Amino acid sequence: MSPYDAMAWDFSTEPEFRRELDWMAGFVRAEIWPLETVADDLGADGFERAIAPLRDEVKERGLWAAHLPPALGGQSFGQVKLGLMHEILGSSPHAPLVFGCNAPDSGNAELLALAGTSDQKQQWLEPLLAGDLRSAFSMTEPDTAGSDPTLLATRAIDDGDAWVIDGHKWFSSNGSIADFLVVMAVTDPDARPHQRASMFIVPADTPGVRIVRDVPTMEQPAEHFGRLGGHAEIVYDGVRVARDALLGARGAGFELAQQRLGPGRIHHCMRWLGVSRRAFDMLCERALGRHAHGSLLAEKQTVQNWIADSAAQMQAARLMTLHAAWRIDAEGAAAARQEIALIKFFGAGVLHDVVDRALQAHGALGYSTDLPLEAMYRFARAARIYDGPDEVHRQSVARRILRGYRAPEGGVPTEHVPTRRAAARERFAGLLEAVTSND
Ligand SMILES: Cc1cc2nc3c(=O)[nH]c(=O)nc-3n(C[C@H](O)[C@H](O)[C@H](O)COP(=O)(O)OP(=O)(O)OC[C@H]3O[C@@H](n4cnc5c(N)ncnc54)[C@H](O)[C@@H]3O)c2cc1C
Helix, strand or coil: CCCCCCCCCCCCCCHHHHHHHHHHHHHHHHHHHHHHCCHHHHHHHHHHHHHHHHHHHHHHCCCCCCCCCHHHCCCCCCHHHHHHHHHHHCCCCCHHHHCCCCCCHHHHHHHHHHHCCHHHHHHHHHHHHCCCCCEEEECCCCCCCCCCHHHCCCEEEECCCEEEEEEEEEEEECHHHCCEEEEEEECCCCCCHHHCEEEEEEECCCCCEEEEEECCCCCCCCCCCCCCCCEEEEEEEEEEEEHHHEECCCCCHHHHHHHHHHHHHHHHHHHHHHHHHHHHHHHHHHHHHCEECCEEHHHCHHHHHHHHHHHHHHHHHHHHHHHHHHHHHHHCCHHHHHHHHHHHHHHHHHHHHHHHHHHHHCHHHHHCCCCCHHHHHHHHHHHCCCCCCHHHHHHHHHHHHHCCCCCCHHHCCCCCHHHHHHHHHHHCHHHHHHHHHHC
């Protein structure tokens, strides 16, 4: 796409949807933010009880699992509307759960909706959507580079009436509480790199599935097991699943993963903007409330720069994300690959910068757990790694851009002034001669 040919971008939404967004913003702030400070004390069961009536309200409003087609209880909103919705939901880590669009269940539901057989939909998708089952997506391995999934080592062997899966995965989010795992494994090692892997639905209680641990992380440094949001290490040891465990076509694993991840990245980016906005509000509030060295922080140019730079970055990220969403709606996820890659690394950087500045402006208070900023900071760090590290998205963007260029002929830059001047002198020789002879 030429950078000049997209003057008719339209991210507007109808007034009825604006009203829904306003309702969501009020609801998330009034009903979900307060839960954040007691979620750990409530425990898993108490938390489920606390959010059950909220979920009912969301369902009654017709906003549950909005990413799915209407036949599956969703709204088919399209990515621009979903993006605007996720910006609001991103303000609280619990809001996506209340709206039935939390990762990884939402992505797995999309996969099942896209590629599942009617039996698979009935067995896995319907209870997943009803909130009766949980799922995990099990692709990354500790011993191969997740950023280059063509290196996957987990194998699924065709054994007549069954598939037998052997491999070692980690960072399967929610794996330790999942009822089923969507596992990516190599079925056709001799095929072309992106046609080697397939996806399987593996019930978590299948013999040979060994959940080793939830890997402690920056987000949850203490050892724990079986909690929402844990990142499981899993060994698949001769796991036999029936032939109908194959999700989508054999060899279509990468294609399906791309379809799952494209729109999902838009939702991530918009949720990050929700986090950024909350941190930004804290930054501005602090600037107006803290006095040091003879003036408010708000009157110091460094802090003014933080506020102005944050506002500019957030605005840029928001427009870029909505543009990518608009392109997906207009032309499909495959056509928007560059826009999606651009916003994935740019949005992660904006999130990091805004949270970092807000934390800095609060000094020791920002570093303490008396404010949510330290948790946001840890959350922000992961955004630069999951769903593809920054470097891979930058590489993919640069490669695509470079396809539109070629090396200069004879090694002379196209803009080389002496060369251009010589050509211009030749072209305008008559005029130049006339000017010179008039002197
Ligand atoms: C919070 C969190 C949740 C996650 N959830 C899931 C999940 O649910 N399911 C799942 O399967 N996985 C999940 N992951 C794993 C995630 O997708 C991988 O961590 C990611 O794909 C990177 O793979 P890797 O960790 O193996 O890093 P590697 O591939 O080993 O890369 C390490 C580093 O090498 C550098 N690098 C790589 N390629 C290039 C390049 N081309 N140019 C320059 N530098 C490069 C980058 O700096 C990169 O960070 C999650 C990760 C995190 C942090």
